Amino acid sequence: MIFKKTTLFALLFITANLLAQKNTGFSFTIEGLIKNSKQKYIYVHHKWDEKDYTDSSKISPDGKFNFKLKSPEPNMYWITLGSSLNAQPNLIFFADAGTLKANLNADSLAYGKIEGGQTQKDYSEYRLVLNNFIISQQRMQQEYSQASQAGDQTKMMQIQQEFQGLNGKYISALKEFIKNHPKSPVSANIIYMDFNNPNVPFEDVVQSLNLLDKSMSNTKFVKLATERVNKIKGTMVGSPATDFTQNTADGKPIKLSSYKGKVVLVDFWASWCRPCRLENPNVVAAYKRYKDKGFTVLGVSFDSNKEAWLNAVAQDELTWQHVSDLKGWGNEVGKTYSISSIPQNILVDKEGVIIAKNLRGEELDAKLAEIFEKK
16 A cells, blocks of 8 residues: 555656646747857847846857747747847847747847747748838838928828828738737737737727637736736726725725725816816715715825825815825826826726716716616
């Protein structure tokens, strides 16, 4: 019996080790040549789990260098001749297991060539799509300048219309790339990086994320993109509101989710904001009218001066709960909800779902009447 137990333990130990080895990622090598470099070292950088990493390699007298690195999964890297992650110029690439060949020139580092691995091939294809649009943009700018000098208003208007349509074509081209490369980390990186832009409709971001193969779900860029999408969803009408916790003036933490069962207006304002102060009487009137029917308000202040904040609360008779981290425009709840101007508000129903945004005066009263005075 002892022998059998020992054997079983040994088998389990071996299996655990094999599984651990399977999840450690892979090794890769960069064999490189750089011309015209006056530096003694060349650097490779990457990010992982919000941490920055840098490796260096000595450049030989004949310009050769070599890196031997490990990665948990195919990932983005960049090469610089300075030790800082932000050193310019840089050359971005993606690394798979195996060997990559780098052919660089210190005078034009950003245009160097790195080859090897399917993910880097995908990245090169993506760069071609991007460069074609940059060329189109530059052509339009040149043609517009020429038309302007010639006083050709018709041509100028034609180019303006073409330029306005360029963004839509660019988004469509990237979505087509993602559709054709559903298992590529480059596709996930496009969604995370390129689509992190207010000019990209949120619907396109969600659609693109859904184009990725399910096997990509636990990879770095998919998780980052999904986290961003979920964060945005949590600020949109029809979605559960992103929960938050912030302190009252006396240090008591208040959670938005603690209001479940009530209709709550999350009101973003500040004592120094005149439009906010002018709107406050409307909010007070709505609060008094519906507070006994299940309505309340949670004030989130963009103040940095505690005394001014509390004085405004008292002067305007805002008798509901108020929170603030006293960071002004840097208010963390404001960041979560991408608040760039005030007053703003969101109306959250009893289940915690956002049902309206930026209701003012009669609009707020009409929406509350629709909720509480249904027959």
